[in-house]
Amino acid sequence: MRLAFEQVSYSYAGAASRKKKAGKKEKRQADWGNAPGEVWALRNVSLTVEPGEFLGVAGHTGSGKSTLIQHMNGLVHPTEGRVTADGADLVDKDVAVSVRQRVGLVFQYPENQLFANTVYDDVAYGPRNMKLPEDEVDRRVREALLLVGLDADEIGERSPFDLSGGQQRRVAFAGVLAMEPEVLVLDEPVAGLDPLSRADFLALIASFHASGMTVVMVSHSMEDLAALADRILVLSEGRVFALGTPAEVFADAAALKAVGLAAPAPQTFASALREAGFPLPRALYDEATLAADIAAALGCGDGAASAPDGGGGRG
Amino acid sequence: MTQRSENAPEAAVIAEAAEATEVVAAAVPGEAAAPDTFVDFRDAAFTYDGERFVFRDLNLTVPQGQFLCLLGGNGSGKSTLAKHINALLVPDEGAVEVFGCDTRDAESTYFIRSNAGLVFQNPDDQIVASLIENDVAFGPENLGVPNPELRERVTRALAEVGLQGFEKHETNALSGGQKQRVAIAGVLAMDPAILILDEATAMLDPRGRAGLLRVVRELHAAGMTVVMITHYMEEAAQAERVVVLDGGRVVLDGAPEDVLVRADELRALSLEVPFACRLSLALRAAGVPVAPCIADDDLKEELCALRSSR
Secondary structure, eight states, X not given: OOEEEEEEEEEXXXXXXXXXXXXXXXXXXXXXXXXXXXXXXXXXXXXEEOTTOEEEEEOOTTSSHXXXXXXXXXXXXXXXXXXXXXXXXXXXXXXHHHHHHHEEEEOSSGGGGOOSSSHHHHHHHHHHHTTOOHHHHHHHHHHHHXXXXXXXXXXXXXXXXXXXXXXXXXXXXXXXXXXXXXXXXXXXXXXXXXXHHHHHHHHHXXXXXXXXXXXXXXXXXXXXXXXXXXXXXXXXXXXXXXXXXXXXXXXXXXXXXHTTOOOOHHHHHXXXXXXXXXXXXXXXXXXXXXXXXXXXXXXOTTGGGGOSOSSSSOO | OHHHHHHSOHHHHHHHHXXXXXXXXXXXXXXXXXXXXXXXXXXXXXXXXXXXXXXXXXEEEEETTOEEEXXXXXXXXXXXXXXXXXXXXXXXXXXXXXXXXXXXXXXXXXXXXXXXXXXXXXXXXXXXXXXXXXXXXXXXXXXXOOHHHHHHHHHHHHHHTTOTTOTTSBGGGSOHHHHHHHHHHHHHTTOOSEEEEESTTTTSOHHHHHHHHHHHHHHHHTTOXXXXXXXXXXXXXXXXXXXXXXXXXXXXXXXXXXXXXXXXXXXXXXXXXXXXXXXXXXXXXXXXXXXXXXXXXXXXXXXXXXXXHO
C-alpha cells in the first residue's frame, strides 16, 4: 500500500471548529474556544510512504510525530490537504475502515492497552472484530504470538497482567500483527526496555520489514534509525525538516542540533575527529567502519582490511 | 528520632525534616552502620508472591551525599529496591535502614517518606494539580507546612529545577521533560534528604533527558544524595558510583570508569556499554593502542595524541 500525504496541515483548533460545525455539545465548544490561538501540529507536510520501505521518523517532543502517524490510518483527518491510501482519500469513512485493517498502529507503551482476561483473547480481539471465522482467528492468534516469540499453548490462557513488561509488549505487538497489516506503524516501540530487550525488539521489527512489510517507526534513537531505516523523515515544529537516506539526513550534524536532535554517536564522533584532521571519507559511519577507518588513518594493524564492507557503512 | 516524629505536631516534624541531613547524622544509634550511611540494606530479601524472591541476601549501603546509579536488566530488582528506600515496600527477611530507622518500624514510615523523595517513570502519572504551583505544593501542604513557608518552598523548588516563574502555568501544557521537572520540584518541596529517580528519564526525548540530568547533577553538587535508576549508560557515566543488579544481587559495584568498561560482563547482564567504550574496544581489536574509556572527549584526546605522535 502506498500512503501519500498531500500538503497536510493539522490544527487542534481546526479540529474543534469542525466539531462545532458537526453540532457537538456546547460545553465542549466553550472549552475548545479557550485554546490559545491556532496551534498547528502539522504544517504543509507532503511525503509518500512507499510500499515495502522502512521509514524512520525523528523529531523532538512536540514536533508532530505522533500526529503524523495518527493520520496514517485515518484516526485523525487533516485540517487542510489530504492523506490517501493507494489514491483513495482517508476522509472517506469506508476507505478509513478498510485502511485501518491494513495499517497496524502500535502506540507508545502499547502494553498499557492490554485489557482482556487472557493473552489469547487480547490478541484475538482485532480479528474477532473483523468478524473472521473462529478457526481463522485461531490461526492468526497463534501465528502472531509465534512471530513475537511467544507460544499460544504455553502463554495463551495466562492473564497478560501477570507477564513481565517485555512480554506484555510482545503480546500487544501480537494483537496488531494478528490483523495481518501491510503497513506497521510504530511509535517509540522500544521506549523503556532494557538494552537486551531493545535489541531483541529491533531485530523483530527488522524481520517484519525483511518479510515485506512496510514499516514506519518513530524513534528518539538516531542509532536505531541509522541502522534500520531506508529513509528518515525529520519533523520540526510540524514541518518536514529533512527527508532522505540516513547518510543524507545525518550529514549535517549542526542543523540537526538546531532542531533538538543529535546525529548517531559514531557520526558525531567522526565529525569531531574530522575537525581534528583525521581523514574519514564515508558519508555515514557505524562503530565498525569508524574503528576501521581510524585504524587506517593511524596506520595501525590491518584496520582497513577488517572493514565489513566498502560502502555506506550499513553492512 | 522515631519517638519525636511520632508525637510531635506535623509542622514541627517538617521543621526537623528541613534539617534532616544534620539531624539524621547526629541521631543514628550506635549499633547501626557508620553515621553517614543514609541507606543500608542488610541481608535483605523480598518477595511479592511468597515464592519467588526479587532479591535475597542483598547488602548495599549508600552514604550521605553520594550520587549512585543503579543499573540492571528488566526484572533485575531495581524498582523493587527503590521502593524499599522510602518504605513503600519493606523486606521479608533481613533489614533495610534508611536514615538509621528500620523501614519495618511503622513509626518511622512517616519520617522516612517525608525525607526520601521518589520520582517515577511516567510524568503523567505524577501530576496531581492543574496549576504548577498547586502541584508542587501538594506534598508539603499535606505535611502541614504553613503558608509563608509553603510559598517559599514552592518558589525555591521550581528554581532548583529551572522552572522559576512558572507557578501559574498549567501543567497540561507542559512537555514530558517539563512535567518530570515539576514532579521533581514537588518532591524537592518536601525537603528530602535523598532523591530516588526510578527511570525518570525513560519517557523523555534527548533534550528533556539532558535537562533533567543537569538538574540532578546540580542538586547533587549542592549536597543531595541521589539514587538514580536508568537504562542509559551515558547517564550512568556521570554518577559517582555504579551498582549493577542481576537477579536481585549486586554483581558489579564501583566507579563508572571501572564498571562501565567491562563490556563482556555488562552484555551478559543484558546491558550495554557506553559508545566511547564500544568504539575503544573496536579500536583495540583493530590494533589501535587506546585504553578503554567511557567519555567521548577522553577517547578523542587519546586518538589525537596518537595521531600527532606518528
